[in-house]
Amino acid sequence: MSKKVTELVEELVTPILEELNLELVDVEYVKEGKSWFLRVFIDKDTGVDIDECGQVSERLSEKLDEMDPITHNYFLEVSSPGAERPLKKEKDFQKAVGKNVYVKTYEPILDSKEFEGILKEYTGDSLIIEVKIKTRKKEITIPFEKVAKARLAVTFT
Known part of the structure; x- marks a missing residue:
């Protein structure tokens, strides 16, 4: 319903x-x-x-x-959806390129189901997110069909 x-x-x-x-x-x-x-x-x-x-x-x-x-x-x-607005539509992801995002997946990718980092690219088929692992930066590709939830993520510097 x-x-x-x-x-x-x-x-x-x-x-x-x-x-x-x-x-x-x-x-x-x-x-x-x-x-x-x-x-x-x-x-x-x-x-x-x-x-x-x-x-x-x-x-x-x-x-x-x-x-x-x-x-x-x-x-x-x-x-208003607030500062951590959900990313649902294609244009939401396109506008979020270069911004900090939080993505949760349906199944693990590289032993994790949660990612937070800079959305470097959105191709329609996948997201490329730059995450920080300790002191190193790493780009992770997430197939779009595995994205359960995505939103902008506020960071405090």
Whole structure:
């Protein structure tokens, strides 16, 4: 059910976002404790502000009320994905080249399933990440089909 909800919400929110020159980063529909949450993450190159989140929330809420696809109570949250935004679409990975990323894989690559480092290249088929191992830097190629999760990673220097 949650996949159907997220797909429907994507369809409903896309025209709203296009009109406001915003991009859809992700949609989540999850149960936490006894409560259900419908989270819509939006962004633009200069970042989103609270007014834009409010506008999207109001307009999406109206559409959801009209269609009434979710029969039980839930909380709608519209927000920025934050500094550690997920990387989901091809353009997300292309924009992340040169930035610090965290990648988790479905199966081990070189005895590890978690990598953090600079995304050096994205080919569509694979990611090349420069990781630091003690004092040395090493480039690791990760086949794209083995990527379970990827996001930007904040570093503190």
